[in-house]
Amino acid sequence: MLFKPTVVQLWGVDRQLYTLTEETSTGAAVMLRPGAKGLDAPTWNVMTDEYPAIDGGFVRFARAGIRELFLPLIITGTTRPEMMALKRRFINSLNPAKGLVTLQTTEYTIPDNLGDAATLDDMIAEPPRAIECFYAGGMEGGEGSENGVHWASYGLILRCPVPYFSGLSRIRASFQVYDQLRAFMADAPAADPFVSVDGTTPGMGLQLSTNPIWADEISLFNPGDIGAQPRWEVRGPFNSRLRLMLLDEEGATLKELRFAEAFPVLTSEVLVIETVKGAQSIRLYPEVSPSGNYSPTAGKSVYWAFDTTSSLWAIEPGTNQVALAIDKPPGMNPTQEAAWLAANSPRAYVSYLPAYLGI
Secondary structure, eight states: OOOOOOEEEEEOTTOOEEETTOOOOOSSEEEEOSOOBSSSSOOEEEEEEEOSSSSOEEEEEEEEOOEEEEEEEEEEESSHHHHHHHHHHHHHHTOGGGOOEEEEEEOEEOOTTTGGGOOGGGOEEOOOEEEEEEEEEOOOOOEEEETTEEEEEEEEEEEESSOSEEESSOEEEESEEOOEEEESSTTOOTTSOSSOSSSSSOOOOOEEEOOOEEOSEEEEEEOSSSOBOOEEEEESOBOSOEEEEEEOTTSOEEEEEEBSSOOOBOTTOEEEEEOOTTSOEEEEESSOOTTSOOOTTSSEEOGGGBOTTSOOOOBOSEEEEEEEEEOOOSSOOHHHHHHHHHHOOOEEEEEEOOEESOO
């Protein structure tokens, strides 16, 4: 069976990178041996209650606990000083007093169109997945030497506060649509993907579009296994109550994030709604951040305007239809409506990090 091993890498607290599955190293190396545990499904705590007078019971809720990883490692060197230098550097990279380490994995897959004809060279890397951990123990093993190779063997234990693996970069989208005019290359087949998926089949290539049009409803795709908590950025101007909605296939509202009170957001300002559990915030910043990240201590909090009977909902796995709406006063004449629209033209962006149950 065609198979390419998983690549496992560890970023230390000092940002040193260790590729634990590197098989071509000729010098000192940290290598992962068979027997790793904890890389697949997390441990679940399922709370149940028994019925008092009938058979069975019911589930109250389920939650994933702190994930524990066990990584059997061996540190090798052609001389003992070489092995010791790497061991000391590796131990320093694990120091939990300095922060969290990041374990990163990369799997390989066969393109669907190749099937049984694929070779190892045809296999392509999937997007890497990563999880943050802290060192909990295991670097107390013994050492030895054999056939001119000096080694130290360990059973590294890491614990992960967030039990899910995640993508390395956030998925970003805006409430914009692009109406395609024509393909840049006249003979590019419209049904093909944008680029070749395997380097052999054609892609439709570059296309020309109209300028983006701001929309009230867009479709978002979450490739993860669980709901992803989004970060919403809504740029001014607007001065009306805002609603962000998750819709079903018929367009009915399933979940709603809404504000109970209106407040002004100027053209230069941005309202940032962070929905990640444990770090939820709603803050107004005087300008847009070029990096896309916002300090939780900057700007000013407008959480007071949030309607607590609504929810900071998640983007579920698969395709999600989402909509943005602002309350419009009734009974306006055309002149008043034009003025209101000019003063209430928000531009919305969303970003989220997909999460996975395992590698």
